[in-house]
Amino acid sequence: MKHLPNIKDYYEIMNKLPLKASYTREELMIPELLVEAEKEIELYYCTHNEYMNPRAKVFIIGITPGFTQMSKSISTARACIEENKPLEEMVYLCKKEGRLAGVLRKNVGEMLEALDLPNGLGVESAKVLFDERENLLHTTSMIPFAAFVKGKNYTGHSPQLLKSDFLMSYVEAHFYPQIEVMQEALIIPLGRCVEEVIKGLIAKGKVDENKCLLGFPHPSGANVNRKKQFEEEKQQLLIKVKQFCK
Numbered sequence: 144m145k146h147l148p149n150i151k152d153y154y155e156i157m158n159k160l161p162l163k164a165s166y167t168r169e170e171l172m173i174p175e176l177l178v179e180a181e182k183e184i185e186l187y188y189c190t191h192n193e194y195m196n197p198r199a200k201v202f203i204i205g206i207t208p209g210f211t212q213m214s215k216s217i218s219t220a221r222a223c224i225e226e227n228k229p230l231e232e233m234v235y236l237c238k239k240e241g242r243l244a245g246v247l248r249k250n251v252g253e254m255l256e257a258l259d260l261p262n263g264l265g266v267e268s269a270k271v272l273f274d275e276r277e278n279l280l281h282t283t284s285m286i287p288f289a290a291f292v293k294g295k296n297y298t299g300h301s302p303q304l305l306k307s308d309f310l311m312s313y314v315e316a317h318f319y320p321q322i323e324v325m326q327e328a329l330i331i332p333l334g335r336c337v338e339e340v341i342k343g344l345i346a347k348g349k350v351d352e353n354k355c356l357l358g359f360p361h362p363s364g365a366n367v368n369r370k371k372q373f374e375e376e377k378q379q380l381l382i383k384v385k386q387f388c389k
Contacts, residue, residue: 145316147287148178150220150234153188157217158224166214168294178288181309184302185291191216191241192287193234195321199281200264201272202328203243203251204318206285206304206337209296213289216241242282243362248273250362251333254373258356258380260329263388281325285337286310287317299336305343314340322350329354329387334361354387356380 156175160166171187178186189208208216219240223233243251252269255261261269266276273280290297290310297310304310322330322344330350332338338357344350358376360369 145312147313147316148188149193150190150230150237153190154224154230157190157220160217160221162221162225164218166218168210171210171213171217172291172294179309183293184297184307184309185294186286186288186313187213187291189213189216189241189289190220190234190237192238192283192317194238195324196278196281197324198278199325199328200279201260201281201331202322202325203280203282203331203333204285204337204341205243205247205282205333206299207290207297208241208284208288210289210291212241212244215244238282239277243273246364247362250364250369254359254362257373257377258384260384260388263384281321281328283318283321285314285318285340287313299334304336305339326351327354329356329384331356331359333359334363334366353383356383 153176160170172185176188178188180186189212191208191212216237219237220233223236228236242248252273255269255272261267261272264272264276264279266272266279285304286297292301302310304314318340330341332341332355341350341355341357345352345355358372358380360366360372360376362369
């Protein structure tokens with residue numbers, strides 16, 4: 144199985160970055176932070192997929208961190224280095240600050256509230272789920288590092304995730320061990336590419352379909368069909384959420 148680098152490997156490199164709230168692509172898409180490349184695909188290190196919450200009730204899965212998440216997670220790590228925080232606290236804070244950064248968190252939250260999931264879990268709102276009650280939540284990306292194709296955020300289509308041995312080697316090393324631990328959680332795959340991998344695991348009997356919100360739209364603002372897809376899938380998603388929370 145592929146070896147995954149971690150925060151220790153990049154600590155000194157991040158320490159050399161300027162201390163700031165966000166970075167440009169020119170500052171972060173540098174050879175020192177390049178994990179691996181194949182043809183037009185490049186994987187760059189980011190810090191927020193090294194923390195695991197195995198007791199979570201909700202497991203949200205994306206495909207790969209985008210540049211916004213990469214920047215947020217590394218700026219958080221850089222601030223932690225400045226404050227001399229221990230590595231265990233660093234990876235936790237990077238997860239807390241970096242997960243579903245920007246509009247993704249807002250859009251996911253709105254859909255979770257429309258499905259009445261926060262109420263079913265006994266929390267006030269989706270915002271609380273990401274904050275005071277984050278003990279109920281675990282998020283990850285199937286590919287743990289920021290993936291770019293020709294310098295643009297990888298969307299799962301070119302190349303197709305399941306047809307890329309290079310990318311799937313990272314999915315197998317990072318994501319498969321996590322899904323084995325999270326069998327009791329409600330699984331929320333973000334987008335069709337993630338869903339296809341989950342369906343493969345369902346077919347192999349490794350994941351319970353009744354605990355998977357298949358059809359949950361990708362929350363990206365670029366997904367123009369998000370609201371339409373959500374309305375089409377809402378009733379079957381509501382049934383699964385209600386069944387999970389009873």
